[in-house]
Amino acid sequence: MNSLLTNAVAGLTAGGAYALLGVCATFTFRLVAVVNFAGAAIGASGAFAFALLVEVGTPIWGAAIAGLLFGALVGVLIGEIMTRWFAEASTSIKAAVSTALLVGVTAVGLRVTGGQRPHEFPELLSGSAFRLLGVEVTNTAIAMLGLAMLFTLLIGLFLNRSHVGLQLRALSERPAAAELIGIPVHQLSLWVWAIGGAATTLALMLIAPQRAPNFLGLSLLVVPALASALIGFFRSFWATLLGGVVIGEMESLISGFSGLGAYRTAVPFLVIIAVLLWSQRGGRWDDAR
Template sequence: MLDGIISGLVSGSTYAILAVCVVVLYRLVGVLNFGQAALGALGAYVCYALVGAEVSLALAVFCGLAVASVTAGFSGWVLARWLGEPSAIARSVGTVVLLILLLTAGFRLFGDSPRAMPSLVPEASFDLGGVRVSLSTVIALLVTIAIAGVLSLLLRYTQLGIRLEAMSERPLTVQLLGVNSRQLAVGVWAATGLLSTLAMLLIAPTRNPTFESMSFLVVPALVAGLLGAFSNVWIAVASGLAIGAVEGAGARIEGLADYRGAIPFAIIIVALIWLRRREVWDAAR
């Protein structure tokens, strides 16, 4: 059981990074991005397609990150240009269209066959209390914590973070002060596209995924973001890691392994009931 939990932390790290992207984008731009994982899948598949064409891994990773970042930035510009005034719900629905477009492009470019992905981390492991811990698990956890920590410090203690927070709360006031809010929004989109690709590069070697399966990793990320109320980065990170650990443990339980993909949906139901408890109790009183 414990080895399953440890192995699940690689997936959990990916969920956590994607959840951080979802939370940051919602918190700063007011968009719940259903295409977040698909942007990362695009960058990862570009990377591995270039590796298959005998491009060096370092250059392929750079190109994959750049493609995802540019695509995400352009998507953010389109939404800001034509859906800047509508409600957050309307903008979020626009990201469903983005997801469909990316799924279509991914199918046309890369097909729907699973692929064996090369790992960015050397295949090494060590013993910890009788459990084998892979180097990829350690690296994934460190990257996740570093990303969450840097973003938290950026948003709280820097002038850029203050501007971003102000843009999310008073966009018109920010524009009147001479700050280019659209440019900031595009920058946030581009950064989350890059981070999403990094998350996919961490998990892809462990799964032999298809483009579609990678794109729908947004579901556990949305669950983790929901548990953090789409505002708290650290709760989203902890939730993403916990979901991955539960999935890993479930893979070791006979009879549950085939249904571990449904775990995020069960967590959604529990979370929604828990988040609505106060309204129900208040009404009962």
């Protein structure tokens, strides 16, 4: 029983990271209609900028701020490509371009960071927050969950209560009409990409010390991120957050069973398949009748 609780608590950090990454993916899709397969690679760029700066002696919080800014910059560069040349493209074409950008950013990232050679990622928030039934709950786990919930709450308030948020909603629903009435579509789109880049960078900086710290490994966290977003059908931020936490917990609990731990990374794929099958249940039922 204690081992299950230990694994459940350990899964909070991954679950919070998946939730934050998934909310960022939903945020990008809802506002600029892009399934952002390159999202985690953008965050990995910022996270590795942070790690490389720390390696050369930069103070940890100065390096963290620089990493966030670099992640936002890479997000803007990706957004410039998507907005300038593919704004009117179909969702499937945008997804294909996003996948190509994932490959490109990952290839460049592996080249710059020395391939699969791991790097030392310092913990931004080390130590234990409190003990739950004898199991330590880390500061990182609490921070990750708190950030995911705060980001989700702020996005909802921003989109529904602020003038800029209303403009962004108009951009997502009627981009051509929004531009005709004077809404700065291009600039707002780039802000969406910048915010997503900074948020994914923060998530990866926090989770990187617990993962294989190489560029490819962090870039592939796009899979649980998109699985979380799919649970919310790329519409509901709160369902996405819950989905991310559940996926993280499922991975952690499975790793506690002998012989199953090696298959923990298959959980997001199984979730994606299950959600897609569930979404098609009506058509399947009609065919069966």
